[in-house]
Each structure stands twice: as C-alpha cells, then as structure tokens.
Amino acid sequence: MAEASLLLCRRLTRRFGGIAALTDLDLEVAAGAIHSIIGPNGAGKTTVFNCITQNLSPTSGEVWFRSERIDGLTPDRVAAAGISRTYQNIRLFRNITAIENLLVGMHLHVHSHWWGAVLGTPHTRREEARAHAEALKLLHFIDLAGRGDLLARNLAYGEQRRLEIGRALATRPKLLLLDEPTAGMNPHETSRMMAFIQRVRAEFDITILLIEHQMRVVMGMSDRVTVLDHGAKIAEGTPAEVQGDPAVIEAYLGVKSAAPAAARDHAASLLGAAASER
Template sequence: MFGGLVAVNQIDFLVEPSRIVSIIGPNGAGKTTLFNVFTGLYAPDSGSVTFKGRSLVGLRPDEITAAGVCRTFQNIRLFSNMTAIENVLVGMHTRVTLAAWDVLARGSRFRLAEESLWRRAGELLTVVGLRTKANEVARHLPYGDQRRLEIARALGAAPSLLLLDEPTAGMTRGEAGALMALLRRLIAEFDITVLLIEHNMRVVMEISDGVIVLDHGEKIAEGPPAEVRQHPRVIEAYLGRRSHA
C-alpha cells in the first residue's frame, strides 16, 4: 500500500518449475510492483511469498538472489563503463565463497576461483550470443545486446527462477524472436523457471505456458494463453468494452 493506494491486492498464484509464465495487464496494473515484492524491494503489508518452501518476506534483495531468484528491470541497469564480461562477473558475486584471508593473500585458492569465474562468465556470454563482444564496453553495445547482457548477468547468480521485466521492450520483431528462442534454450539447458512481464502480445502468446492477467492490482484471469486471450475481463481491461456498451 502506498499512501492509501493498494498497488497489489490478494494476488495468489503458483508457478510450476521449468515453465514460462507471463504476467500481463494495462499500465499501472501492478506488474512491476509485484516483482518488487518478490525480490525484496518492497515489503508486503500482508500475505506471503514462498520459493521452494521458503518464505522470502523480510529477506534482503541480496539474500533473495542467493536463494535463487534473479531479475532484470524495465530500464537497462548495466554498469555502462564496464565490459560485457565484467558485468557478468558482477552478477556472480553470490557464488564467491572465499574467506577474506584468501582474497587478501591472493594465493592459489583465490587464483583458481578467479579463473573459474572468468571461464564461467565467458560461457554465459556464449549462451546469450555475446562471446565475441566480451571485452566491449557495455554502453557501446547495441540495445538488443544490452538486453541479452542483462540476462547473462542474471544467469551469473545461477538462479532457479528468473524474473524478466519487459525484456523485449524497444526490440525489433527479429530481436524479439531471437530472445524468445534464447528463453526456450535457457529452460532446456539450465532447468530454470521464467516469470515474464511483457506487453508484446505476440511474444506472450507464442512463448508462454501460462498467463496471469492483472488489472488495478488484482488478478482477473489466469490460464493457458489461448484461453486467457478470450476471457471477457481481459478484453474489457484492454479494450474497455464495458464502457462502450
């Protein structure tokens, strides 16, 4: 609740593992707010958020990341002056388990860990199609590549659940299609679950195993894409049919 405004209200749903579920709804429906609750940026006034049997409510964002939940944002949030591979390395911070002494001494354990992280970062850039651009500064990358780099950075934390906030925003049709192919590959190769906020209905209908529709902070529909598409309340929310009846 923000100053008396209820941003999300009594939203209840379950996401099955290794699936892509899209959250859609008009602007202001509460989609990004929901992601912010999931990732610890906002604390819910009531209710629960459970991941793999563990409550996420009250955990810090970094603790939620360490638990296996990672996200990207509507607006690209890369470290613009760092290279692509350095951005991925930043995302891998939760995997560093060295003691402070090992880091300070920079002994063999430190060198082995560092080599392993750099190697894995390169592998993740390969997955998203950016291996040849590993040493390019992030701000110089094309827009579509920056979106892919954000996903690679999120994968650096080895998540089980990946939250993507409008990943195809600003992309061409071809770029959006390539991103859909990448998400399918991630499901197959990494055995992760994807929760997706998306306004591109072509993307939603083609890639989603399930769709959840929000309007004014409440869930108004949930189900397979084809079913949700025909739901009267969804049509009303997007087209305002009732007001024109």
C-alpha cells in the same frame, strides 16, 4: 506446499500511501514453466516482481519459494535462495565491462575473501580462474563472445538486453524474472529474443516468470498467463483460456461487457492473432 509449485504468493498486497498497487494477489508458478504476467500499464506487474525479490517489502501477504518463506529477507538473500531478475529499463553496471557484469552476477558463487585476494592465495586464484572460465562460457551463451571487454554502456541495445539476462543467469537461479525483455524491439529482434528465452529455459533448466506487453510473445510461448488490472488478478489460465475472457478484453479495451459485440470481437482478434502464430 504442493511439490510442483516453485513460487507461491498468497494475498500479496502492496500499498504506496493510500494507493494500492497490488491487492490480495494469489500467484502460483509451476516448476519448469514459462509463466507470463500481462495487464495494462500501471496494473502492478513490476510491483509483483519487486515484492517477490524484496526490492519492495510487501505491505501484507506471503511469498513462498521452494517451500521457504522469503518475504522479509533482504534482496541479496532472495538472490541466494535462487531468484534472479532483469529490469524493464535495462539496469546494467554501465561503467564496467560486459564480462565484469557477469562476474558480479557470480558474486554468490565465487568463494574468496578480500584478504585472500590481497595475499593472492592459491585458493583465491583458483576461484578467480574458475569464475573467469564460467563467465566466458556464459558470454558465449548470450552470444557476446569477443565483446566481453567492452564497457556495458557501449554495447548495442539487444546486446545489453542479453547481457542483463546473462548476468541474472550468472547467479544460477531456479527462477528467472524477466521484465519486458522485448521492450523497444522490432519484430525480427523480438523473434530472436523469444528463441533465446526458450533456449535459456532448455539449457539452464529453470522456471521463467515473464512480464510482457507484446501479445505475440505472451501467447506464443507462455504455458500459463496471469492477467492483472488495477493491482488485482482478473484472469488466469492457458493463453487460449485467457484471450477469450471477457474481463480481459474489457481491461485491455476499456469496454463494458455489455458493449457491442463488434468491439469485443476486435479485442479477441487482437489477442488471438498472436496466439495463432504459435
């Protein structure tokens, strides 16, 4: 295993009945990178996430993380190994408060037993105080200071997005999987979210694997991009390499490579316009 790659998927395949959602995907994510997965709807992007976190078990193939094989583990063991994720449609614990969401995220790092909690042992109280302090810090980082006692469901949309990322960070991951963090956001909010993601990487020194639809985001901050279509990888490289790839243009616009040059140019400009904003 090369030292630089944090996550390695080999011939990852997932079938639902007769339908192959993912076919023989090889994916290598370098430590410290922001790595994007893009592709048209139904390309199998979220399935990749589910197969990495073992929410779905792969039909075949291997997943290696920090030189350990993690396919076949339960999702809680994967989290303990250092992978955490967010969801395309926000999945917070809606009926508890924001800070309690963070505290649940810290579950792996609060060392106390239930009997300790019942007896109120000094150890448990210390752990709780420490967790509480850390949660407050995190709350501050995700810019929700003062909103921590609100029920998660009562937070604004952008706040919920940040809280979900904060909850994922609370598990102290080495690899953070973000599933469309800017979905449903206007350009201004999107820019803020991009800046926030950059800050997350810098502050927590982690690797980010990103599913994204907005080209501006992908081209603007990815170190590397993997393009999926129909469950298979059709291109990979730097944003600049990917946006010129005929296969990518075809997948996005549904044009044959023999199609008129005008259409291809249009597609390239669509992909490229975002990149120029870098």
